[in-house]
Amino acid sequence: MSQILIIEDESVIRDAVERLLTRRGYKVSATESVEEAESKYDLQSFNLILTDVRLPGVPGTEVIHRAPGVPVLIMTSYASVRSAVDSMKKGAIDYIAKPFDHDELVLLIERTLKQEKLGRKTEVLKSELDKSYPVDGMVGKCPAMQEVCRRVTKVAPTDSTVLILGESGTGKELVARALHEQSLRKDAPIITVNCAAIPETLIESELFGHEKGAFTGADSSRTGLVEAAEGGTLFLDEIGELPLAAQARLLRVLQNGEIRRVGSEQSRVVDVRLIAATHRDLKQRVQEGEFRSDLYFRLRVVELNLPPLRERGGDIVDLAIFLLEKTRKQLNRAPMTLNQASIETISTYTWPGNVRELENALERAVILCEEDIITPDLLAIESTHSAGTLPIAATPPTGELSLEQYFRQFVLENQDQMTETELSKRLGISRKALWERRQRFGIPRTKKSSR
Numbered sequence: 001m002s003q004i005l006i007i008e009d010e011s012v013i014r015d016a017v018e019r020l021l022t023r024r025g026y027k028v029s030a031t032e033s034v035e036e037a038e039s040k041y042d043l044q045s046f047n048l049i050l051t052d053v054r055l056p057g058v059p060g061t062e063v064i065h066r067a068p069g070v071p072v073l074i075m076t077s078y079a080s081v082r083s084a085v086d087s088m089k090k091g092a093i094d095y096i097a098k099p100f101d102h103d104e105l106v107l108l109i110e111r112t113l114k115q116e117k118l119g120r121k122t123e124v125l126k127s128e129l130d131k132s133y134p135v136d137g138m139v140g141k142c143p144a145m146q147e148v149c150r151r152v153t154k155v156a157p158t159d160s161t162v163l164i165l166g167e168s169g170t171g172k173e174l175v176a177r178a179l180h181e182q183s184l185r186k187d188a189p190i191i192t193v194n195c196a197a198i199p200e201t202l203i204e205s206e207l208f209g210h211e212k213g214a215f216t217g218a219d220s221s222r223t224g225l226v227e228a229a230e231g232g233t234l235f236l237d238e239i240g241e242l243p244l245a246a247q248a249r250l251l252r253v254l255q256n257g258e259i260r261r262v263g264s265e266q267s268r269v270v271d272v273r274l275i276a277a278t279h280r281d282l283k284q285r286v287q288e289g290e291f292r293s294d295l296y297f298r299l300r301v302v303e304l305n306l307p308p309l310r311e312r313g314g315d316i317v318d319l320a321i322f323l324l325e326k327t328r329k330q331l332n333r334a335p336m337t338l339n340q341a342s343i344e345t346i347s348t349y350t351w352p353g354n355v356r357e358l359e360n361a362l363e364r365a366v367i368l369c370e371e372d373i374i375t376p377d378l379l380a381i382e383s384t385h386s387a388g389t390l391p392i393a394a395t396p397p398t399g400e401l402s403l404e405q406y407f408r409q410f411v412l413e414n415q416d417q418m419t420e421t422e423l424s425k426r427l428g429i430s431r432k433a434l435w436e437r438r439q440r441f442g443i444p445r446t447k448k449s450s451r
């Protein structure tokens, strides 16, 4: 049950709000001033604090500093909306003008609590991600990767927009995180958005937020992900998939440092550094009229090109050893080594799914390995040099199938029995890579496979 603290010196309002929220199932405490609240309760134990601004003693906004991390909603009179705006600047989550409608207040509280939960989840996810994306864990000695590392170090401390190009699974997100972690913004959030994963109809409001009534179903206003990255970095993965209308809004952010929420006439100033990535040829998208040329030029202030794994020479084995160690530690297994045959298999395979596919193959091998030596059969990839090999398949490729033909055949044969997750696992690629290849090769998902 969520715990809410009300700080309000007008007893009529305080009692009414307390009754209302208690009826709604919240555990409610109420005080007249910030000082009283502090002396009676541990402010950090609340999930939300609802406070008036003008109070006996210190102003209500002071609670923002005294209960860091706890979302604070400000109640204010119409006459002092200005002070509400100031409160927002100090870090309040939102404000509500008095006299307020009870339903409106409950709605605002529900939304804030939902965001608070999400925020906590994001923190957990962030720490998980930090574990799997150590900045110093970027393996790569080949000239192309050395060049990438040099550029990352150079460009990270600046606020320049960076465009990261590379096939799926080559480490684009890892590079984006390295850029953020080595920047002056590292203590603020990095918000990652996969533009390919958000439905086209929702992407504008997800990114830029919306005002109440902006469209059917928008029964309250909402902050977008660009604003959520305030002071930090926004990483737009698969930017090539961004619809044209959203591209126009993004251009405004890059040109003027301003966003306009959907349904709003007013712009807000934002301080966000943009990093974008794509596996697509953006120049070609521009020629096809699918991508704005002015946005393309703004994005590629600095361009980083990640080579496919098959072109990284000795890095492939270095990466395999690094990822084997990382995976076996994560899975709590004793140290393991790759035997000579495995090293040869790994070096000669073409790795169409790049580092992610290598990571998946090693994870599978670590799970299946009963002793401490990884043999080629555990990797479940074929040691042939042809580009037609794909890891683990229900039926091995017959004849001279090209990679595309083989992918197409495997997906069409299995999609009615397997979920997208199972399909991607069997192909040794991420779900996102599977989605991308479906787009590229024109194989839409059937009803069954979209389970």
Ligand SMILES: Nc1ncnc2c1ncn2[C@@H]1O[C@H](COP(=O)(O)OP(=O)(O)OP(=O)(O)O)[C@@H](O)[C@H]1O
Pocket: 132, 133, 137, 138, 139, 140, 166, 167, 168, 169, 170, 171, 172, 173, 174, 175, 279, 319, 322, 355, 356, 359, 430, 432, 433
């Ligand atoms: N040079 C590297 N050194 C160590 N680990 C790497 C390297 N490159 C990629 N990885 C690891 O490979 C996995 C895939 O990388 P990442 O998600 O950054 O790729 P991506 O290009 O963004 O992929 P996708 O396009 O599928 O989202 C991650 O677990 C990442 O940590």
